[in-house]
Amino acid sequence: MTxxxxxxxxxxxxxxxxxxxxxxxxxxxxxxxxTVADGAIVYGEVRSVAxxxxxxxxxxxxxxxxxxxxxxxxxxxxxxxxxxxxxxVFPPTLTLAESHRDEHGHVSFxxxxxxxxSLAFLGVRACEIAAMGIEDRVFLGGPYTDEDYRRxxxxxxxxxxxxxxxxxxxxxxxxGTGPGIRGGHDISLVELDxxxxxxxxxxxxxxxxxxxxxxxTTADQVMAGADxxxxxxxxxxxxxxxxxxxxxxLAKLDSPHWAEIAERCLACTNCTAACPxxxxxxxxxxxDLDGHAATTERQWDFCFTKGxxxxxLGGNFRPRVxxxxxxxxxxxxxxxIDQFGTSGCVGCGRCITWCPVGIDVREELDRIAPPPEVxxxxxHAAEARxxxxxxxxxxxxxxxxxxxxxxxxxxxxxxxxxxxxGEFVMVSVPAVGSIPISISRRLPTGMELTVRGVGPASTILxxxxxxxxxxxxxxxxxxxxVPAAEDHDIVIVGGGMGFPPLRPVVDEILSHxxxxxDVHIYHGARTPGDLLYKEELAAWAAQGDLDVGVTVDRxxxxxxxxxxxxxxxxxxxxWDGSKAIAFVCGPERMIQATVGTLGSHGIxxxxxxxxxxxxxxxxxxxxxxxxxxxxxxCKDGPVFSLAQLGDxxxxxxx
Amino acid sequence: MPQTESSTPRTEHDxxxxxLLNATWFGANLPPETQVRLAALSRxxxxxxxTTLLTEGQLANELGIVLSGRVSLRTLVPxxxxxxxxxxxxxxIFGQSALVPPYRSTSTVVALxxxxxxxxxxxxxxxxxxxxxxxxxxxxxxxxxxxARRLNATRxxxxxxxxx
Numbered sequence: 001m002t003x004x005x006x007x008x009x010x011x012x013x014x015x016x017x018x019x020x021x022x023x024x025x026x027x028x029x030x031x032x033x034x035t036v037a038d039g040a041i042v043y044g045e046v047r048s049v050a051x052x053x054x055x056x057x058x059x060x061x062x063x064x065x066x067x068x069x070x071x072x073x074x075x076x077x078x079x080x081x082x083x084x085x086x087x088x089v090f091p092p093t094l095t096l097a098e099s100h101r102d103e104h105g106h107v108s109f110x111x112x113x114x115x116x117x118s119l120a121f122l123g124v125r126a127c128e129i130a131a132m133g134i135e136d137r138v139f140l141g142g143p144y145t146d147e148d149y150r151r152x153x154x155x156x157x158x159x160x161x162x163x164x165x166x167x168x169x170x171x172x173x174x175x176g177t178g179p180g181i182r183g184g185h186d187i188s189l190v191e192l193d194x195x196x197x198x199x200x201x202x203x204x205x206x207x208x209x210x211x212x213x214x215x216x217t218t219a220d221q222v223m224a225g226a227d228x229x230x231x232x233x234x235x236x237x238x239x240x241x242x243x244x245x246x247x248x249x250l251a252k253l254d255s256p257h258w259a260e261i262a263e264r265c266l267a268c269t270n271c272t273a274a275c276p277x278x279x280x281x282x283x284x285x286x287x288d289l290d291g292h293a294a295t296t297e298r299q300w301d302f303c304f305t306k307g308x309x310x311x312x313l314g315g316n317f318r319p320r321v322x323x324x325x326x327x328x329x330x331x332x333x334x335x336x337i338d339q340f341g342t343s344g345c346v347g348c349g350r351c352i353t354w355c356p357v358g359i360d361v362r363e364e365l366d367r368i369a370p371p372p373e374v375x376x377x378x379x380h381a382a383e384a385r386x387x388x389x390x391x392x393x394x395x396x397x398x399x400x401x402x403x404x405x406x407x408x409x410x411x412x413x414x415x416x417x418x419x420x421x422g423e424f425v426m427v428s429v430p431a432v433g434s435i436p437i438s439i440s441r442r443l444p445t446g447m448e449l450t451v452r453g454v455g456p457a458s459t460i461l462x463x464x465x466x467x468x469x470x471x472x473x474x475x476x477x478x479x480x481x482v483p484a485a486e487d488h489d490i491v492i493v494g495g496g497m498g499f500p501p502l503r504p505v506v507d508e509i510l511s512h513x514x515x516x517x518d519v520h521i522y523h524g525a526r527t528p529g530d531l532l533y534k535e536e537l538a539a540w541a542a543q544g545d546l547d548v549g550v551t552v553d554r555x556x557x558x559x560x561x562x563x564x565x566x567x568x569x570x571x572x573x574x575w576d577g578s579k580a581i582a583f584v585c586g587p588e589r590m591i592q593a594t595v596g597t598l599g600s601h602g603i604x605x606x607x608x609x610x611x612x613x614x615x616x617x618x619x620x621x622x623x624x625x626x627x628x629x630x631x632x633x634c635k636d637g638p639v640f641s642l643a644q645l646g647d648x649x650x651x652x653x654x
Numbered sequence: 655m656p657q658t659e660s661s662t663p664r665t666e667h668d669x670x671x672x673x674l675l676n677a678t679w680f681g682a683n684l685p686p687e688t689q690v691r692l693a694a695l696s697r698x699x700x701x702x703x704x705t706t707l708l709t710e711g712q713l714a715n716e717l718g719i720v721l722s723g724r725v726s727l728r729t730l731v732p733x734x735x736x737x738x739x740x741x742x743x744x745x746x747i748f749g750q751s752a753l754v755p756p757y758r759s760t761s762t763v764v765a766l767x768x769x770x771x772x773x774x775x776x777x778x779x780x781x782x783x784x785x786x787x788x789x790x791x792x793x794x795x796x797x798x799x800x801x802a803r804r805l806n807a808t809r810x811x812x813x814x815x816x817x818x
Contacts, residue, residue: 117722313817327685369759387725409796441796448751495815495816496815496816523818526814526816553811553814553815553816554737554738554739554811555737556735556737556738556766557726557728557735557736557737559738560703560724560767561741562741562743563740563741564740564811565807565808565810567807568743568803568807571803572679572745572746586815587818589810589813589815589817590810590815590816595804598790
């Protein structure tokens with residue numbers, strides 16, 4: 001904040017407020033502010049003071065919102081309604097990309113062309129500015145950024161209004177976000193009975209404030225503003241004890257209270273829809289009838305929906321409402337801090353007011369964190385960081401089993417990923433969607449992907465032929481720490497479709513065989529017909545310096561190999577695990593059994609690395625689907641050490 | 655059967671069989687006197703691939719330890735044919751029905767490869783176990799360990815984890 005901007009200040013008589021609206025609207029800017037609609041205060045377009053809720057207040061309590069008549073002239077004497085500014089910088093539905101497939105089968109991928117509107121947000125509360133700061137962290141603070149959000153945010157003016165009328169569900173005081181305004185705005189307003197104390201907070205704001213017909217602010221007016229702020233603070237109190245809340249909450253993952261809340265919670269998603277910081281999304285494809293042109297559309301999604309954590313073939317990591325409520329509350333108030341350095345809650349009270357059964361988080365909680373810093377308020381352009389989709393061609397197809405193929409894919413553009421240790425790619429099929437698939441081999445000009453046809457996109461992939469084209473992101477996520485495993489013995493355990501992600505590990509070891517000690521490779525499959533890479537396994541076994549074990553869960557009499565679970569391949573083996581590093585991938589329950597057996601060989605948790613399966617949509621930690629405790633599986637994993645996961649591994653409903 | 659309490663193999667046969675037991679996880683680290691008792695009750699045989707070693711429902715007269723090769727535990731499902739439930743690998747046992755009434759095999763045991771088996775006489779072993787509680791006290795936990803391992807594995811198999 002410069003001296004010039006702070007000096008732009010004065011008193012705007014109520015009769016002059018239309019001038020502010022007109023100045024904000026200059027240059028085609030749309031002013032969004034509070035309006036009365038559907039019995040609530042809703043943010044919508046404001047063209048004149050007549051659109052504002054003059055003399056209208058709100059009465060709020062858990063599960064209750066009523067408009068009340070204040071019989072005064074004030075425009076901003078209400079507490080926040082069900083809408084938040086989130087919907088204007090992070091729209092509920094958004095076209096992200098377009099894809100095409102021409103009659104020759106060539107595919108192309110590109111961003112959707114869209115106009116970003118210039119907006120002015122009129123009447124932003126301190127808690128709402130804090131919410132914008134939190135969303136800045138989520139969308140702009142990580143390795144990948146949301147370009148659409150950045151542009152919308154940078155083009156919006158923020159006209160803050162000091163809170164003088166808190167609602168019955170507010171707790172910004174506890175969250176450290178309000179009620180006083182402390183930056184992140186272009187102009188701030190303190191509403192008094194006869195007008196507004198106007199102060200610029202940025203150069204853009206100063207340019208507007210400088211053109212207003214302002215009077216000198218009197219000491220009485222300043223005192224009146226300070227008094228009503230103090231009164232607001234007094235009314236809110238400090239209802240949530242935030243000290244130590246993060247640790248206290250995470251220590252209560254097994255509390256019976258989650259099940260009690262779930263008896264009341266309807267999993268209706270109202271709290272998450274009304275929340276100004278919830279950011280989870282899902283992506284769907286909209287196609288023309290012949291499948292040649294499609295758009296990728298993103299919608300808000302909510303961790304309370306049953307399908308939010310679903311994976312292929314009916315798997316679901318959070319089937320119960322109590323799992324989903326726990327995810328929401330522990331994320332908002334605890335693991336959000338681990339991920340973004342700030343709490344995910346600003347204490348605006350919307351989730352309490354708009355909960356149809358009146359669940360009050362203030363009663364469920366004790367603590368929270370300091371207010372977030374604003375990242376994007378300066379409007380400076382930043383380089384967009386998002387995984388780009390490149391077109392790859394199918395060079396060869398090898399059928400592994402009746403429903404699984406290995407595709408060799410290459411691109412003419414030399415990929416700059418040679419140093420990338422990413423574990424998976426997002427594979428895009430026009431008009432169908434994107435799915436995460438682990439790299440099963442790295443090639444000089446591309447990669448191999450082993451795909452099992454279980455859903456629409458993967459089934460199409462398993463049917464591709466030589467020359468077909470698909471879209472691929474650069475490798476994403478943290479892969480297996482093979483270089484760090486040099487000079488150690490290696491134990492590789494892959495069950496079912498958990499084996500393909502481990503194949504590059506074997507490749508890497510074989511290319512530097514002398515750098516590793518004893519190497520044990522164990523693969524379990526459902527039936528002999530489901531075994532993957534049979535010829536390679538045989539070749540590895542014949543090599544003489546690898547211990548290779550293969551087993552199946554069930555077989556007919558023609559199978560002469562081993563039958564039994566994968567752990568029986570090595571539970572009675574005589575090797576010593578004290579110098580070994582283990583890499584394990586497969587269904588989570590198989591990993592649990594394997595981890596126990598590895599432990600009995602003396603392999604400690606910091607030397608056991610596993611790959612977690614979760615529902616992934618964006619692949620870069622922005623859509624929220626794949627969270628496990630404090631981690632985004634796509635961004636922080638999918639490979640984790642057991643020590644890193646701690647007690648979230650194997651926990652029900654996490 | 656002489657009931658001598660000796661930990662020294664009396665014959666060349668016993669010494670060879672104690673060595674064979676020690677090479678298996680089932681028989682290793684049992685007390686020497688137990689190994690000598692078991693050796694005295696054992697015979698060793700080889701069988702080519704395809705040999706049926708035990709038949710489901712028939713009397714199980716011997717508790718077998720696989721020394722080398724692979725045997726399968728199979729059961730006949732009329733619409734599906736023979737299903738292999740488990741393979742028994744070197745070091746592990748089969749024919750434990752010889753210790754459990756009614757002493758009839760619960761699966762058909764077929765050699766998948768040429769096998770080398772150490773087989774303990776069922777009636778003789780049962781008589782020794784009921785007469786000698788010290789022997790029972792060390793052998794039964796080992797049998798229990800082998801069965802618990804198999805039970806745990808069967809549970810995981812039942813979950814059919816790789817179906818999705």
